[in-house]
Amino acid sequence: xxxTILPAAxxxxxxxxxxxxxxxxxxxxxxxxxxTYHRTSREAYRPRPIAGLRAVDDAIGRATEMARPVxxxxxxxxxxxxxxxxxxxxILGQVxxxxxxxxxxxxxxxxxxxxxxxxxxxxxxxxxxxxxxxRFREEDIRFVSSSQFGYAAAVEGxxxxxxxxxxxxxxxxxxxxxxxxxxxxxxxxxxxAGTDSTIQLAFFIVACDYTLIGEELFAASGYLSNDxxxxxxxxxxxxxxxxxxxxxxxxxxxxxxxxDSRWWRF
Amino acid sequence: MSRRLAQIICAIFGVVMFLLFFSxxxxxxxxxxxxxxxxxxxxxxxxxxxxxxxxxxxxxKNIQRGQDSGYRIISLIGLVAMPTVAIIWGIxxxxxxxxxFENIQVPLQSTxxxxxxxxxxxxxxxxxxxxxxxxxxxxxxxxxxxxxxSWVEGQFASGLIATADWIRSYPSMxxxxxxxxxxxxxxxxxxxxxxxxxxxxxxxxxx
Numbered sequence: 001x002x003x004t005i006l007p008a009a010x011x012x013x014x015x016x017x018x019x020x021x022x023x024x025x026x027x028x029x030x031x032x033x034x035x036t037y038h039r040t041s042r043e044a045y046r047p048r049p050i051a052g053l054r055a056v057d058d059a060i061g062r063a064t065e066m067a068r069p070v071x072x073x074x075x076x077x078x079x080x081x082x083x084x085x086x087x088x089x090x091i092l093g094q095v096x097x098x099x100x101x102x103x104x105x106x107x108x109x110x111x112x113x114x115x116x117x118x119x120x121x122x123x124x125x126x127x128x129x130x131x132x133x134x135r136f137r138e139e140d141i142r143f144v145s146s147s148q149f150g151y152a153a154a155v156e157g158x159x160x161x162x163x164x165x166x167x168x169x170x171x172x173x174x175x176x177x178x179x180x181x182x183x184x185x186x187x188x189x190x191x192x193a194g195t196d197s198t199i200q201l202a203f204f205i206v207a208c209d210y211t212l213i214g215e216e217l218f219a220a221s222g223y224l225s226n227d228x229x230x231x232x233x234x235x236x237x238x239x240x241x242x243x244x245x246x247x248x249x250x251x252x253x254x255x256x257x258x259x260d261s262r263w264w265r266f
Numbered sequence: 267m268s269r270r271l272a273q274i275i276c277a278i279f280g281v282v283m284f285l286l287f288f289s290x291x292x293x294x295x296x297x298x299x300x301x302x303x304x305x306x307x308x309x310x311x312x313x314x315x316x317x318x319x320x321x322x323x324x325x326x327k328n329i330q331r332g333q334d335s336g337y338r339i340i341s342l343i344g345l346v347a348m349p350t351v352a353i354i355w356g357i358x359x360x361x362x363x364x365x366x367f368e369n370i371q372v373p374l375q376s377t378x379x380x381x382x383x384x385x386x387x388x389x390x391x392x393x394x395x396x397x398x399x400x401x402x403x404x405x406x407x408x409x410x411x412x413x414x415x416s417w418v419e420g421q422f423a424s425g426l427i428a429t430a431d432w433i434r435s436y437p438s439m440x441x442x443x444x445x446x447x448x449x450x451x452x453x454x455x456x457x458x459x460x461x462x463x464x465x466x467x468x469x470x471x472x473x
Contacts, residue, residue, distance in 0.1 A: 010290035018288050025284075028451070032458050081306075083453035086460055086468050093467035113317025114310060122467060139324045143317035147371070149378035156378075161334060175382060182385040185392075196449045198442045206393030207385075214445040218452025221467065229464045233455045240451050 028240055035236035036229055045231040052192050052210035053223045056091075059166035059190040060098045069105035070095070071164040071189075073180065074171030076151045077197065080114045083218070084196040088171040089122050090221030095168065096126035100135055108141045109158055111151040116143040152176035156183045169193040169208070170217060173200045181207035194220070215241075269469050280461035321345065407433050 014022075039045075063070045072092055078085040092108070099106040106123065110116050120141045127136040144154035156179060159167060167184035169177070170193065177193075177200040184191045185207055193204035194212030204211045212220065215237055222230030254261055279301065286298040322345065325338040351362040358364070396402035414423075414430035459465035 011292075013289050013291050013294070015288055015290045022288050025454075028454055029458060032455050033462070036459075036462075036464065083456040086465075087452070087456050090465060090467040113313035113315075113320075116320065117313050117316055118468060121469070139320070139327060142324050143320050147375065149375040153374075153378045157337070175379065178385045178389060179378065179381055182389055185389075196453070198445050198449075201445065203386075203389065206389045214448030215452035216448075218449075218456045221465065227464075230459060233459055233464065237451045237455045241447065244447055244451075 031240055031243075032233050032236040035239065036232045039228070039232050045228060045235050047219060047223050047231060047234060050212070050216050050219070050223060052194065052212045052216065053220055055190065055192055055210045056095060056168070056224065057098065059168070059192060060095065060102060060104055062190060063099075063165035064102040064104040066165045068165040069107050069162050070099055070166045070168065071107045071109070071155070071159060071162070071184075072168040072170070073109055073155055074115060074119075075169065075173035075195065076111045076148045076176050077174040078115075078172030079112055080118055082172055082196075084172045085115060087218045087220065089118060091168075091170055091217075091224065092119060093122050093126050094221065094224040096123040097130045100127040100130035100132045103132070103135060105137070106140060107158060107162065107164070109144045109151070109155050110142070111144065111146050111148075113143050113146075116141060148174065148176060152179045155180050159183045159187055159189070163187045164189050166190045166192070169195070169204070170212070170220075171195065173197055173204075178203040178207060184208075269466070272469055273463050273466065277461050277463065280457065318345070407437075 060070060072095060074085055074088045074092075078088075080086075096106055098104075108119050108123065110119060120138060123141055124133070124136050124138075127133050145151045152175075155176070159180070160183060164184075164187070167180070167189045169180060169184075169191070173180075173193075173195045174197065177195070177197075181191060181193065181204060190210075191208035192210045192212070193208040194217035195201060195204065196217065201211065201213060215234075219234045219237070221227070222234050254263075283298065283301065286294045289295075322342070325342050329335045329338050329342075348363065348366065351366065355361045355363060390408070394401075394405045394408055396405045410426060410433060411430050414426045418426060456465070460468065
């Protein structure tokens with residue numbers, strides 16, 4: 001896959017065709033780093049309320065009251081290199097801290113042994129941080145199958161048999177998304193989903209109670225932890241969105257006034 | 267110390283991979299491919315052992331407790347049988363491995379995939395209820411798209427297909443691109459937070 005992303009072999013050290021992308025990336029990185037490190041101590045960023053993230057506490061509370069587990073799964077589509085999986089891990093850490101505190105069972109089935117190893121560490125540390133290391137159950141963070149529908153069937157089976165009160169589907173999902181979401185719906189679980197796949201988002205919106213759309217998934221760890229450094233980077237994300245919107249508006253007007261112009265087609 | 271080391275390695279590789287993306291030089295390509303294919307395979311191979319051991323342990327423990335023993339015994343038979351037949355007879359055409367793959371695994375996967383049709387129907391039935399104006403617009407759009415992909419002929423069909431294509435190319439694509447811009451920016455900031463060490467949850471530690 002990387003061979004298709006990488007430029008064709010050339011003796012030059014810089015692909016000039018990618019120069020606009022490099023410039024845009026450097027500007028974006030500069031904005032994020034500046035916003036993150038140059039905030040005054042008085043500045044407290046408050047993100048807009050995100051219903052799906054506010055529901056995480058309710059979902060865990062409900063599971064605790066009903067004495068049923070919480071199922072958290074990152075989907076079949078991603079590996080640990082994907083930013084979505086990292087964002088999902090950050091949310092897992094916050095969720096695990098709460099399940100540890102409430103003594104609620106957390107089941108994490110995954111398709112990737114590398115994700116399983118990382119998730120085990122994340123959950124173990126979260127339980128230790130909450131002060132309940134003894135409540136951590138290593139076997140609940142489990143590798144089920146690397147086959148797509150083997151994984152879907154395994155998660156479906158776990159949901160059908162364990163009847164969790166809450167199902168969190170946060171990560172990269174493909175065709176298994178609706179199979180898992182509909183199974184969760186049949187057992188009456190509160191369902192919170194979030195993915196970077198725009199096709200699967202439509203399924204989640206229909207089948208789940210709450211869906212994190214687009215960048216909400218990446219803002220979740222700052223939202224849940226109220227960590228100001230992370231929230232500052234989320235603010236930078238919003239600023240960049242405004243910049244992109246402004247460039248788009250200027251480009252549209254430019255293209256209407258001077259149809260032959262091509263500067264915006266990089 | 268081990269976490270600091272992991273953080274440093276992550277930062278170095280993050281920056282290196284970012285720079286290599288912009289370089290067409292053969293040396294840069296070789297380094298990028300080595301990191302993403304060969305290093306990754308080594309890591310995955312070790313992690314797979316951890317995954318298989320975990321799978322074995324979870325299932326054996328649950329069989330001992332008498333929880334869903336039937337399913338778990340079948341899983342364990344599969345876990346042992348497939349590598350065994352592959353080692354003895356190989357994985358080429360007309361081998362027991364391929365026979366099991368084609369006659370057991372593929373039909374099982376197709377069966378689970380086929381469930382999707384019923385789940386789409388049940389989810390659509392719940393989701394497409396015209397209780398508000400946006401829901402009504404969603405319902406009408408869905409019906410137009412659905413009919414345009416169905417067996418409809420004549421003048422009506424061409425109008426329907428043109429409407430469906432317009433919905434997919436403009437309102438749907440505009441919303442999709444807006445979401446993709448958000449995802450792109452979110453990926454960028456998440457990656458940066460990991461590279462500079464603001465976000466350390468993935469290491470198993472706190473922030």
